[in-house]
Amino acid sequence: MNPQPPAIRLEILSQADLLAPVRAMLISFSERFGFDEIETGHLALAVDEALANVIRHGYESRPDGRIWISIFLMEEPERRIRIEIEDEGRQTDPAQITSRDLAEVRPGGLGVNIMQEVTDTCEFQRRTPGGMRLILEKTPRGAADSSDQNHAGTPENGKQ
Amino acid sequence: MNNGQEMEIQVENRDDSVVVTPMGEVDLARSPSLRSRLKQVLGESPNRLVVDLSQVPYMDSSGVATLVEALQQCRAHDCSLFLAGLQDRVRSVFEIARLDTVFNITADTTSALDA
Numbered sequence: 105m106n107p108q109p110p111a112i113r114l115e116i117l118s119q120a121d122l123l124a125p126v127r128a129m130l131i132s133f134s135e136r137f138g139f140d141e142i143e144t145g146h147l148a149l150a151v152d153e154a155l156a157n158v159i160r161h162g163y164e165s166r167p168d169g170r171i172w173i174s175i176f177l178m179e180e181p182e183r184r185i186r187i188e189i190e191d192e193g194r195q196t197d198p199a200q201i202t203s204r205d206l207a208e209v210r211p212g213g214l215g216v217n218i219m220q221e222v223t224d225t226c227e228f229q230r231r232t233p234g235g236m237r238l239i240l241e242k243t244p245r246g247a248a249d250s251s252d253q254n255h256a257g258t259p260e261n262g263k264q
Numbered sequence: 265m266n267n268g269q270e271m272e273i274q275v276e277n278r279d280d281s282v283v284v285t286p287m288g289e290v291d292l293a294r295s296p297s298l299r300s301r302l303k304q305v306l307g308e309s310p311n312r313l314v315v316d317l318s319q320v321p322y323m324d325s326s327g328v329a330t331l332v333e334a335l336q337q338c339r340a341h342d343c344s345l346f347l348a349g350l351q352d353r354v355r356s357v358f359e360i361a362r363l364d365t366v367f368n369i370t371a372d373t374t375s376a377l378d379a
Contacts, residue, residue: 120293145353152324156292206362211329221360
């Protein structure tokens with residue numbers, strides 16, 4: 105469990121139109137946390153894929169499901185961002201959520217591949233009492249070798 | 265709000281080729297609009313379809329899936345499909361999905377029409 109509260113916690117409905125504003129928020133936030141342009145794009149892509157999966161599979165495209173996005177800024181054991189995406193939709197055995205063989209050229213099923221590829225951690229859990237939780241974590245490149253410098257001008261220390 | 269947004273898509277006929285230019289981000293909300301337009305264009309049996317992605321700054325896997333569907337339809341109807349002008353972020357999605365070697369990807373529309 106997380107010992108600290110999330111820096112941001114959003115609740116959205118399971119509507120595809122809401123993916124774009126969530127991406128915009130996440131890109132802005134992760135840039136200020138020290139991710140470079142490519143990393144912010146990847147982070148937004150991972151969350152976008154996660155939300156799309158919840159909308160399509162968890163809620164079967166119902167527009168009234170609720171999704172929570174919590175963003176944690178972690179410093180130990182290394183500086184990283186942790187994003188938890190929770191829903192109340194259909195539960196799936198986490199062991200059954202797997203990437204697919206990319207040698208097979210067919211539409212669909214790429215979301216898990218993408219999330220795993222662009223993040224350091226991609227872990228699915230069953231929520232209690234219902235729904236699923238996805239944990240995504242990513243460390244900014246260069247965070248380990250210049251941690252003091254990277255702390256300047258970041259949202260969590262108030263130096264802008 | 266609802267699930268689905270029309271996106272601006274330009275379609276231009278050039279001899280026996282068609283250039284389709286979607287404008288803006290392609291995600292779960294907008295990919296159905298692109299899918300519908302590509303299906304309509306392919307129904308006219310062009311010899312070559314060029315999808316100009318130079319005006320697309322972002323694409324998720326639903327957009328990629330839409331283009332894979334178009335590729336399969338093209339192969340079934342002896343039509344050549346080219347993706348032109350991919351921005352770095354969009355290209356990286358194709359690379360992650362290892363589809364950058366499956367599609368004919370060109371620097372721009374002119375290169376695709378000359379190929």
